[in-house]
Amino acid sequence: MQKKIERKTLVAVNRENHTLKASRGITLIALIVTIIVLIILASITISTLTGNNSIVNMVLDAREKTEIANEKEIVARAESLTVIRTKDTEISYEIFEPALQEEAGGNNVEASDAGDVIDVLFPDTNRYYEVDKNGNITGPNEVVNDENAGDITKGGRCDGSEEKPYEICCIEDLVMLANRTNGKGNYIDEKGELKDATVVNNPFRGKNFILTRTLNFESKYSYSKPEIKWSYDSENDAYKIDETSTKTLKELITNKEGVGFVPISPITGSPYLMFQGNLDGKGYTIKNLYENRTDKQAGLFGTSNGNVIKNLKLTGNIKAPGQEIGAFVFRTADCKIYNCYNLVNINDGSNGAGFVSHVMGNITLINCYSRTNNNRGLITFDDVNGTTTIVNCYNMGTSQNLNHVNNGSWRIY
Numbered sequence: 001m002q003k004k005i006e007r008k009t010l011v012a013v014n015r016e017n018h019t020l021k022a023s024r025g026i027t028l029i030a031l032i033v034t035i036i037v038l039i040i041l042a043s044i045t046i047s048t049l050t051g052n053n054s055i056v057n058m059v060l061d062a063r064e065k066t067e068i069a070n071e072k073e074i075v076a077r078a079e080s081l082t083v084i085r086t087k088d089t090e091i092s093y094e095i096f097e098p099a100l101q102e103e104a105g106g107n108n109v110e111a112s113d114a115g116d117v118i119d120v121l122f123p124d125t126n127r128y129y130e131v132d133k134n135g136n137i138t139g140p141n142e143v144v145n146d147e148n149a150g151d152i153t154k155g156g157r158c159d160g161s162e163e164k165p166y167e168i169c170c171i172e173d174l175v176m177l178a179n180r181t182n183g184k185g186n187y188i189d190e191k192g193e194l195k196d197a198t199v200v201n202n203p204f205r206g207k208n209f210i211l212t213r214t215l216n217f218e219s220k221y222s223y224s225k226p227e228i229k230w231s232y233d234s235e236n237d238a239y240k241i242d243e244t245s246t247k248t249l250k251e252l253i254t255n256k257e258g259v260g261f262v263p264i265s266p267i268t269g270s271p272y273l274m275f276q277g278n279l280d281g282k283g284y285t286i287k288n289l290y291e292n293r294t295d296k297q298a299g300l301f302g303t304s305n306g307n308v309i310k311n312l313k314l315t316g317n318i319k320a321p322g323q324e325i326g327a328f329v330f331r332t333a334d335c336k337i338y339n340c341y342n343l344v345n346i347n348d349g350s351n352g353a354g355f356v357s358h359v360m361g362n363i364t365l366i367n368c369y370s371r372t373n374n375n376r377g378l379i380t381f382d383d384v385n386g387t388t389t390i391v392n393c394y395n396m397g398t399s400q401n402l403n404h405v406n407n408g409s410w411r412i413y
Contacts, residue, residue, distance in 0.1 A: 067125055068140055070107075075120050077103040079135045090133040093118050115218030115288040116315070128221055141221070144169065144213065149224035150176045150188035150241075152209070160207030165280070169212045170224040171249065174286075175239050177209070178264045181275050185238030194241060204277035211280070211312065216287040217261070223250050237262055253290070260290035263330075266302035274305045281312025281340070289316030289327075289344060299330040299357070310338035319347040326357035327372070333361030333386075342370040354395065355379065364389040371396040 078100035079091065086095050093113040100111050100120060110121045114130070121128040121143070129139030148154045152166040152173050160166050168174055176197075179185035183199030215222045230249040231242035239252060239262065253261060265275040291298045298320035301309075314327055327344035328337065335356075342355045354372035356363065356379050363379070363386070370378055370393075378395045379388065 068127070071122050071125070071127065071129065071140065072137065074103050074105075074107060074109065075100070075129050075131060075137055078120075079131055079137065083135065091118065091131060091135050096131065112220060113218070114216055114220075117216070117219070119219055119221060121221070141213075143221050144224060146170050146173075146224035148188070148192070149173065151190060151192065152177060152180075153190040155192070156190035160204065160209070160277070162208055165208035165210045166204075166277075167210055167212050168215075171215055171217060171222050171253070172224060172228075174215065175249065175253070175261075178262050179238055179240070180204075181265045182238065182262070182273060184236040185233060185240040188241075197238070199273070202274065202276050204275065205306075207277045209277055209279045211282055211284045211286070214284045214287065217250075217254055217290060217316070218288040220250060223248070226250065232258065237266075254288075256290070256292070258292065259294075260292045261300075263291070263297065263299055263302040265304065266297055274303045275301055276305050276307050278308040279312065280308075280310055283311050283313075285313040285315065287315045289314060289318070291316075291318045291320070293318075293320040295320070297325075297330055299326045299328060301329040302331065304329050304332045304335050306334045308336045308338070309340060310336075311340070313341040313343070315343040317345045317347075326355060327370075328355055330357035332356060332359060332363060334363070336364045337366070337368055339367045341368070342372065344372060346372050359386065359388060361386040362388070364391075365393050366391040368393045369396075370394075 078096060081099040081103060082091055082096045085099065086092060093111070096118055097111045100109060108123050110123065112119045112121070117130040117132050119128050119130060120139075126143045127140040128143060129137055129141070131137050146154075146169045149170050150172040152158065152168065154167055154169075158164045158166045166177075168177065176185075176187040179187050179197040180200075180203060183197055185197050186194055187197050189195050220226060226248055228241055228249070229243060229245040230239055230247060230252055231245040232239055232252055237259070239249065252258060265273055286300070289300060298318045300314060309328065312328075316327075318325055318327065325346055326332075327342045327346070328340060329335065337356070344354070346354060355368065355370040356365075359379055365378060366389075368378065378390065378393060
């Protein structure tokens, strides 16, 4: 009888132990499941707060849109007040600037004359807007402070290949591209060191360049390092960084008594200095280009060969005494120009071209438009036998002709 009782007791204990173990197993599984659920919920919460479409980003985006709307409203009110006060149909900086300060209220805002537009900066947000003479407002634009200004390699990140094209992000880049191509002045290398530019045989042959934003020679926001001082070397016809100078690049290059921009690859008689790189403007504009040349050659590019220039708009004023004036290129061979617009005014004393001047070989223009105050056509002189191909192009100037002198064969579509 004693043994039977002990056996029943032992069975009961075993059952109790088994139940306890099962209970512990269920509790552990429940704990693991709970932890997993918490982790999932935490990840969802973090994603909701910090992801691309997160609540935080949505709040920041809404805040930015509200700020931009407020900034635009201030600029628009100032523009309306200027229209009321002015006797002229065009918006002038002299009347707009005080009107802007009146309408700004407690907002920190600055206005600056940028040639054919007025720049309006809100320093607290680092955004600026452009107001043209007709009162049209564009923007916002972000103030760009390029640490690699003057270095087209951008610290060695760009090598001129199709995948990593050289970048023109500011006026300093454009000027130093001219220096390196022309072998004059100085430039900043990929290590950030200042180097004297020396003559190199076609340094950019087959290399690729892109414009990363619209550049306005008259706008201080198109210069990334305005604190750096420059000088103009008249003997070598080049701008250079000069710590002994008191002038900024903008002061020098926009001075109407000076020479203005020095063309990239002016005619020197040397085929080694021709620009042979490819430039993609990416639909941006180089605005208020100014050149005051004492020789007869002027244009953004002096000479180009075997290259492509595309997706670029150009505005400004060019003065030169001779015929070789092409706003884009004044002497070229085997060049292709696509989707480009020329709105550069050329001085009345010249009979040069509005778009391209002397063609020394084959040239192709596709989807190009030119409108200047004085020109003889898209192409002024076709100097040698070659094929000139023009597709879907339009010229609007004094003569409205496509060309002036023709020695080669033409194909016009």
